[in-house]
Amino acid sequence: MTQYLLVIDEGTTSTRAMLFSPEGHPVASAQHGLTQHYPAPGWVEHDAGEIWDWTLAAVREVVAKAGGADHIAAIGITNQRETMVAWDRETGEPLGNAIVWQDRRTSDRCAELKDAGHEPSIQSKTGLLLDPYFSASKMEWMLKNRPEVRDAGNRLAFGTIDSWLVWKLTGGAAHTTDASNASRTMLMALDGESWDEELCGLFAIDSATLPTIVDCTGEIGRTDPALFGCAIPICGSAGDQQAATIGQGCLAEGETKATFGTGAFILTNSADRPLHSANRLLTTVLCQQAGKRSYALEGSVFVAGSLFQWLRDSIGLIISAPESELLARSVPDNGGVYMVPALTGLGAPHWRADARALVCGMSFATSKAHIVRAALEAQSYQAHDLMEAFEADGVRWAKLRIDGGMAANNWLAQDLADMLGLPVERPALVETTALGAAMLAAVGSGIYPDLQAAAEAMRGEVTHFEPVMSTDERERRLAGWKDALAKV
Ligand code: ADP
Numbered sequence: 034m035t036q037y038l039l040v041i042d043e044g045t046t047s048t049r050a051m052l053f054s055p056e057g058h059p060v061a062s063a064q065h066g067l068t069q070h071y072p073a074p075g076w077v078e079h080d081a082g083e084i085w086d087w088t089l090a091a092v093r094e095v096v097a098k099a100g101g102a103d104h105i106a107a108i109g110i111t112n113q114r115e116t117m118v119a120w121d122r123e124t125g126e127p128l129g130n131a132i133v134w135q136d137r138r139t140s141d142r143c144a145e146l147k148d149a150g151h152e153p154s155i156q157s158k159t160g161l162l163l164d165p166y167f168s169a170s171k172m173e174w175m176l177k178n179r180p181e182v183r184d185a186g187n188r189l190a191f192g193t194i195d196s197w198l199v200w201k202l203t204g205g206a207a208h209t210t211d212a213s214n215a216s217r218t219m220l221m222a223l224d225g226e227s228w229d230e231e232l233c234g235l236f237a238i239d240s241a242t243l244p245t246i247v248d249c250t251g252e253i254g255r256t257d258p259a260l261f262g263c264a265i266p267i268c269g270s271a272g273d274q275q276a277a278t279i280g281q282g283c284l285a286e287g288e289t290k291a292t293f294g295t296g297a298f299i300l301t302n303s304a305d306r307p308l309h310s311a312n313r314l315l316t317t318v319l320c321q322q323a324g325k326r327s328y329a330l331e332g333s334v335f336v337a338g339s340l341f342q343w344l345r346d347s348i349g350l351i352i353s354a355p356e357s358e359l360l361a362r363s364v365p366d367n368g369g370v371y372m373v374p375a376l377t378g379l380g381a382p383h384w385r386a387d388a389r390a391l392v393c394g395m396s397f398a399t400s401k402a403h404i405v406r407a408a409l410e411a412q413s414y415q416a417h418d419l420m421e422a423f424e425a426d427g428v429r430w431a432k433l434r435i436d437g438g439m440a441a442n443n444w445l446a447q448d449l450a451d452m453l454g455l456p457v458e459r460p461a462l463v464e465t466t467a468l469g470a471a472m473l474a475a476v477g478s479g480i481y482p483d484l485q486a487a488a489e490a491m492r493g494e495v496t497h498f499e500p501v502m503s504t505d506e507r508e509r510r511l512a513g514w515k516d517a518l519a520k521v
Pocket of ligand 1: 293295338340341342354356358
């Protein structure tokens, strides 16, 4: 009987269930979009009940395609990180909407803590910066502003999305979170086995309301038999960017992946050393197995693929994101046009929330192809700036493994290789986040002895892009980008 791996990939805009063969081939999938709630400017919420309903529906669809729950060897979970859910342990109901990672409502509170001098110690403990992005200030906000959360007493449970799903899947039997997700809450020290009481104190959070921190591989719990016909072991869990790093096979020190989706996230494996950045990169737990952690250095760019959605939907310059490739190829160069896509400020390594976008260098000779090409080139420049920040922190990339929706753009893949001066590799299966979760579940359920073996068996073919641009040309373009950036 074929035994499949079932992955729950709970993203920001949709929830998906995917079935993989033990050789890493995607066999079936089901996907449901999620309602985005914007109750106030800068606020982003999800209904955790809807997330659970769609997860249950998607898992049931692929369990049926597998021929029943007894055909599933194990479940792996990967999720949007930092998003925080509060629920009632007795009723199993969420206590208000989940506060999503993008939500900025705690900006003032984070600024206040920063002004009070808390950032250096938080950064050295957790590897994170004092920013609303992370979960702790979201929990604090719920406790302060939602009576139902404040008054829930010992019925209150907090958790990121992985935690919420495990709790629901196990019928309330397990309240856990894996170490990669825990490292994004700002309540766990990078080398701490459990929650950091000092940090919990700072945000007035009772650690008894938090999940138990567990490994990313190994049995976390079993699904309630009433859900899918029989119990399925949950054997792998990691946050989406960590899962993509594993799915890209970045298992050795220095190996680096870049996911170009809505935003761009670049992570370099730093093995068992949590590197502390002097360049505003984040340090994060990559994976925990048998209590042993590996770490990654992370740089996030806020605007990547969303730039092409904006050029399509709001500006009308392109009719589809893939058209950007044809337009970029239709002109010999950028014609002196540069775009700084700071539509929601600039992320790493600049962290300038106040920056706004700019297009410069236009003349009557400028066509829309030049502007679209400048938008694609901006992706390479942003990756280049991150590469410099990583280098300043002592981390050199030997090559870059790319994935995400934008990685399908061949022109961009080549331009990245040229501007970074590095080989770029793209796997045939760009669903690396789901593949990473499948690899974790495969190891956690004993199908493979370790992640290395899982990567060898489950990762498919890759396409290579080699740098061919002259140094002069590269430097000329980088100088143009630096001028544009200075104007922002
Ligand atoms: P996410 O997982 O963040 O939702 P995806 O990895 O699915 O995002 O990537 C979708 C994004 O990639 C969209 O913002 C889209 O504009 C962009 N995109 C998709 N194909 C291309 C392409 N060929 N060229 C440029 N951008 C693209």
